[in-house]
Amino acid sequence: MSDPVLSSVxxxxxxxIGLIVSKEGKTSEFRQQWIDSLRQDLSTLIANTLHRAEDEIQDEADAVKVCNEAVARIRLRLNPREKNSQQLLGCVTKMAALNGVSTASHEELRRxxxxxxxxxxxxxxxxWSRVKRGEWRYVTVLIIAVSSLGIGLWKMFVPALPFLHR
Structure with a gap:
């Protein structure tokens, strides 16, 4: 291959590689924001439920509205096809149902x-493990890039080492 063609390649x-790395980095940023938003909505739902369990809420209708909004955002964020998300959706649905029932006991709400x-x-x-590990495209490109670098260095230096050609 000629030098200009090799340089172009x-x-x-x-x-x-730069495009893939930057895109996957942005995907990880969005995933981290998703985690933070889910955590915020879950804490809002839990805090309002526990305040209700301890009769610390003045305006119960407003508390139920806040919980319903948090539940809606949580449902929209989760994938109903994933097993772990299904379990969380089930727990959130149960909590939402209990929040709407004025006769729910403190123990039921805490549970x-x-x-x-x-x-x-x-x-x-x-x-979080997915964010730490990186997106699969990023990991794949990284493996290919490091492998290519290793092969390139091997091809460049091995022929130049005279002790290997005896």
């Missing part, structure tokens, strides 16, 4: 809150 490869905490920890851990 290398430049194009570097540009493609529902604990269920949401436990299920949300599984979902949040799963998503």
């Amino acid at each position: 290398i430049a194009a490869s570097v540009a493609i 529902a809150a604990n269920g949401v905490v436990a299920a949300s920890q599984v979902v949040l851990k799963q998503e």
Whole structure:
């Protein structure tokens, strides 16, 4: 291959790798924002439920409205096809139902809150692991880039080492 063609191929490869890395980095940023927003809505739902359980809420209709808004945002964020999300949705639905019932006991509300905490920890851990690990395209491009660099260095330096050719 001629030098100009090789230079073009290398430049194009570097540009493609740069695009993929920046796009996947942005995807991870959005995923982190998603995690933070989900955590905020879950804490709003849990806090209002626990305040209601301890009769600390003055305006119950407003508290139910805040909980319903948080539940709607949580439902919109979760994937109903994923098993862990289904479990969290079930716990959130149960808590929402109890928030709408004025006869729900303090213990029922606390149990529902604990269920949401436990299920949300599984979902949040799963998503955080995905952010830490990186998007699959990023990981794949990184492996290909490092492998290509290794092969290139090997091809460049091995022929130049006279002790290997005896």
